[in-house]
Amino acid sequence: MSPDLLDRHFNKIGARIKVHGPRRWQRDDYQIDISSDQKGEFFDLAVLRPVRFQLLQSREDQRHLLLLASDGKRFLCGHDERHWFVAGIADRVSTVMAAKESLMPAAVREMVAQIPQSEIDNRKNIVFKRQGEWFFVPVRKDIHPEFILKNEPMRKTPRNKPHWVQELYRDGGDTVYVSRDKVLSQAEYNAAMEAHPEKMRKQTWRVMVRNANVYARGAVRHAGHSTVLLDGWHRVFMNSEEFTTSAVAFLD
Numbered sequence: 001m002s003p004d005l006l007d008r009h010f011n012k013i014g015a016r017i018k019v020h021g022p023r024r025w026q027r028d029d030y031q032i033d034i035s036s037d038q039k040g041e042f043f044d045l046a047v048l049r050p051v052r053f054q055l056l057q058s059r060e061d062q063r064h065l066l067l068l069a070s071d072g073k074r075f076l077c078g079h080d081e082r083h084w085f086v087a088g089i090a091d092r093v094s095t096v097m098a099a100k101e102s103l104m105p106a107a108v109r110e111m112v113a114q115i116p117q118s119e120i121d122n123r124k125n126i127v128f129k130r131q132g133e134w135f136f137v138p139v140r141k142d143i144h145p146e147f148i149l150k151n152e153p154m155r156k157t158p159r160n161k162p163h164w165v166q167e168l169y170r171d172g173g174d175t176v177y178v179s180r181d182k183v184l185s186q187a188e189y190n191a192a193m194e195a196h197p198e199k200m201r202k203q204t205w206r207v208m209v210r211n212a213n214v215y216a217r218g219a220v221r222h223a224g225h226s227t228v229l230l231d232g233w234h235r236v237f238m239n240s241e242e243f244t245t246s247a248v249a250f251l252d
Helices: 003-012 096-103 106-112 186-195 197-201
Strands: 017-020 030-037 040-047 053-059 064-069 074-080 083-089 129-131 134-138 149-154 163-171 174-179 182-185 206-210 213-222 225-238
Touching (some): 003 017, 030 083, 040 083, 064 096, 083 096, 106 134, 134 213, 174 186, 182 186, 186 197
Parallel strands (some): 017 040
Antiparallel strands (some): 053 064, 064 074, 074 083, 129 134, 134 225, 149 163, 163 213, 174 206
């Protein structure tokens, strides 16, 4: 697909795309991201080596389209509430709806199989409430007040803006150390401190938890989304977006 044709497909869903050479630090053959300029947000495609795209489906009514790259990767590009987004799709799907379902966590996908398909795409149904990449499923949970964290940030990767949760409780998970886009396990952090103590101490490290069982209650706020109100405890699930580094999965 030529850049002009790619641009035409994005224009049909009300979006812009800019195609240009690689970023200075880029190692991947290509990268798709969301950037902004004076006119607002646009899809930003940086190309290091030639790549071809095929349009699998466009849903102009939903402002979404599904692309297949020549290396076999699929990307869902669209608009969610207030902003454009791009998500890597792991499953070999060919429709926008199937791509959206593919993004659901496995546990949530099993639950929604029992409700009408017309309700699955809603941000709120009898199974879950959704805010961006986070799904909230109601559960019965008795948590002692002293273990409840107040106004806690929750983010998918260090570069994401946090979702602020009024009340949060986490169980299990692994301790990690985060500095900008770096995420180190306890063992990796200890080894780095021993090998390069001066360099490590110059960086600001935040202790976080990866892949814990997380429960939320009350208001969940984010600048790019409408506030979600959770009446009672809800289990928190992260979407199953592909092509993200496992080292930065589910940080809170």
